[in-house]
Amino acid sequence: MTSSEIVELRRTLGRLRQCVGGMRARYGDIAAVRRLVNDLERLDIDVTELGELDDAPRPREAPRVGREVVVVPEAPYDPRLWHDADDEGLGGYRRT
Template sequence: MSTSEMLELNRTIDRLRRCVGSLRSMYGDAAPVRRLDNDLERLEIDARELDSSPPRTSRPSEERIKVSDTPYDASMWRGVDDEGLGGLHYGRE
């Protein structure tokens, strides 16, 4: 991530930490508050990990499938409806 993105992420985590602290003062040591605190800890761990690793700059290569330009065998279409043309029935040769 860029420096500005990491700074914004860390600021947001800090704001969430303050908010969860306020919730703790209202709800005490309730299970949902403990889960939020655990989630924040995981966010901090992931943010540190992202900050210490370089971002990927290139896209992974995608497998390409070659499609032949040669015409299909006309017998392959014998007896098939042309659904895109309203289901016309006519002989193909």
């Protein structure tokens, strides 16, 4: 995000804050208005965090070369695959 976009977001949030203030004056402290106030506060926090991200170095993404989609079948596995396997999650219980 560019700094001009952050400035525009802040300006828009200011206008929205005025509208929500008008709603609070008209409808009072009802649940719907309190939710709008909370949402507005959350948006303000998020915009601040976005502005801070511009100054922070961005993590590099791992290259996507060599990644493939592996389809796992929904059919049950062959029980012979688990013959003589330990059930480690059950305290070492072993099927016979």
